[in-house]
Amino acid sequence: MTHDLFRADSYLRECSATVTALTPEGGVVLDRTVFYPLGGGQAGDAGVLLRPDGTALAIADTRKGKDAEGRPTADIVHVPSPGQALGLAVGDAVTARIDWERRHRLMRFHTTTHLLCHIVAQPVNGCSITPDYARLDFHMDGALDKDALTAAIARLVAQDHAVTIGAISDAALDANPQLVKSMSVQPPRGTGTVRTVRV
Ligand SMILES: [Zn+2]
Incomplete structure (x- = not known):
């Protein structure tokens, strides 16, 4: 389950977080996030996840998690832009930063x-x-x-x-x-x- 920090403060631009899962589709699940997932008619956020070494993984979209049967879960999945090495593992500490202008x-x-x-x-x-x-x-x-x-x-x-x-x-x-x-x-x-x- 991902703690959704944007509900209490819509103006938060970044947070520290820990990788809790990687999805079969290549998405990154964090323990908490400032990224809003597609829903209620509003597009999912884009931005970057900064790895422990300071390099950036570009995030193109954010979605609600789904279980094996396709039912929604309480996870928030950060979807990387295609063509990048993931360079993250479960347990890694990251900084999650949204594209604020967008x-x-x-x-x-x-x-x-x-x-x-x-x-x-x-x-x-x-x-x-x-x-x-x-x-x-x-x-x-x-x-x-x-x-x-x-x-x-x-x-x-x-x-x-x-x-x-x-x-x-x-x-x-x-x-x-x-x-x-x-x-x-x-x-x-x-x-x-x-x-x-x-x-
Ligand atoms: Zn509304």
């Missing part, structure tokens, strides 16, 4: 999709957040007014609202189903509380 773009696009969600009344049935663009699908007929949406988002951004991290209990979320605007994807559960982002 991640910050993902964060800004992600938060902007929440602003868009707030402006458009219809429920969401799909989303994709990449370093170059973000896309939200709304369950609706007809068209939206692009210029009006652009102006409304620009107004919210200019107001510079604080973005804060919080938590809500599963029971409180069940009692307030309108907090979830996505139709197909529910927030991750299992610990009794769900992480919230308030703008």
Whole structure:
């Protein structure tokens, strides 16, 4: 199981960690990481793992682990860019460092999709957040007014609202189903509380 440090602090750029496993596909599992794995519509992080001798293993993508039957595990798998010698073994100490410019773009696009969600009344049935663009699908007929949406988002951004991290209990979320605007994807559960982002 990989301790996901980004949940408590999205602005962490690097951490020290220990290699706990190497996957058959050539991925690296750490005991803790700042790399966000592909999920919830958001792309996985890229960056580097610095080996004990200071050399860098380039990481192209990050994924959630899978067991032999393909079910998700609590591991986070760092996927090296092709064509490199791995140069790591279980037990090695590394520094895990994300490509911050790329991640910050993902964060800004992600938060902007929440602003868009707030402006458009219809429920969401799909989303994709990449370093170059973000896309939200709304369950609706007809068209939206692009210029009006652009102006409304620009107004919210200019107001510079604080973005804060919080938590809500599963029971409180069940009692307030309108907090979830996505139709197909529910927030991750299992610990009794769900992480919230308030703008
Ligand atoms: Zn979100």
